[in-house]
Amino acid sequence: MLKRRILCALFIILTAAGCGGAEQKQLNVFAWANYVSDEIRSAFEKEFGVRVVVDTFASNEDLLTKLQSGASGYDIVMPSDFMVGIMVKQNLLAELDRANIPNFKNISPQFLGKYYDPGNLYSIPYTWGTAGIAYDSTKVKPPPDSWSVLWEEGYGGSFSMLDDQREVIGAALKLLGYSVNTTNPEELAAAKQVLIKQKPLVKLYRSEADEILSSGDVDMAHCWSGDAFRAADNRPNLRYVIPKEGSTQFIDTVCIPASAPHKELAEKFIDYLLRPEVNAKITNFTKYGTCVSAAKDYVSEKLRAEPGIYPSEEVLSRMESLIDLKDFTVQYNRVWEEIKAR
Numbered sequence: 001m002l003k004r005r006i007l008c009a010l011f012i013i014l015t016a017a018g019c020g021g022a023e024q025k026q027l028n029v030f031a032w033a034n035y036v037s038d039e040i041r042s043a044f045e046k047e048f049g050v051r052v053v054v055d056t057f058a059s060n061e062d063l064l065t066k067l068q069s070g071a072s073g074y075d076i077v078m079p080s081d082f083m084v085g086i087m088v089k090q091n092l093l094a095e096l097d098r099a100n101i102p103n104f105k106n107i108s109p110q111f112l113g114k115y116y117d118p119g120n121l122y123s124i125p126y127t128w129g130t131a132g133i134a135y136d137s138t139k140v141k142p143p144p145d146s147w148s149v150l151w152e153e154g155y156g157g158s159f160s161m162l163d164d165q166r167e168v169i170g171a172a173l174k175l176l177g178y179s180v181n182t183t184n185p186e187e188l189a190a191a192k193q194v195l196i197k198q199k200p201l202v203k204l205y206r207s208e209a210d211e212i213l214s215s216g217d218v219d220m221a222h223c224w225s226g227d228a229f230r231a232a233d234n235r236p237n238l239r240y241v242i243p244k245e246g247s248t249q250f251i252d253t254v255c256i257p258a259s260a261p262h263k264e265l266a267e268k269f270i271d272y273l274l275r276p277e278v279n280a281k282i283t284n285f286t287k288y289g290t291c292v293s294a295a296k297d298y299v300s301e302k303l304r305a306e307p308g309i310y311p312s313e314e315v316l317s318r319m320e321s322l323i324d325l326k327d328f329t330v331q332y333n334r335v336w337e338e339i340k341a342r
């Protein structure tokens, strides 16, 4: 009897201390596909004695819709640059407690204080990269240097476009010589027309281009840089090009939703990601650029020397970051819906 009472008391004490609830010990992450490796996930689980569950999304708009629909249950989300600003305005993100993120000091200053979150009150940079074209050099000849290859009849049915409205409309705008952030209705209408013309040639719209390039489903893909190099590990004939007309450049971030059930644990996770050795593992896995200077020492030499991952200043000067288009966003939404519905 005494033993049972002692056990009961122990159970109540542990539960009140938050040690007994299984719910307290789960970190729910909502990330881009192939962004959080099993290695990172399980090492964090082991060190912190918690469970990490990772779900994935394919575009910033999908992530926004999920957060707008109410308590998502997610503790960590990974919006890109322009989407951070949109989410802050809609009160969807929690302010980060820097006291719980001492490794914030490891972030390279060039990735801090950006337009989308000037004080980095809500976001820390995770990786950075570009959008371009990955192609099988034995099948796509001569090597493409322009977005126009994605409009060539001869490649009809053999390539994919990202399933991401700002990126796809952005590629069409660049093809036409316009800004990816245009709010000129005529320029947007012209982009819509070329995308409608392109649609019969597109095998599929898919953001996880690394997967369909690796499996051989497509020979060419509009994709993000890291995904092209991930696929090239499985298909060595793949090459990545940033078209001469220019393209988009992005910083993907780590944030905590305002409704996160486990904010402190989420901050511990963010701090963990900012350890140089851990951050280098992220880069070695995702093949995107690191935002932590000391991590570069642990990044594989091959990746450090890859101009498709760390482009020259000349190439970077042709890139644009996506920005929040405010009220004009509805026009882009409409164009995207029309293209997808055809």
Ligand code: SPD
Pocket (backbone or CB within 6 Å): 032, 033, 034, 035, 080, 167, 224, 227, 248, 250, 252, 322
């Ligand atoms: N597999 C990881 C993909 C990361 C994509 N970042 C998207 C940037 C959108 N502008």
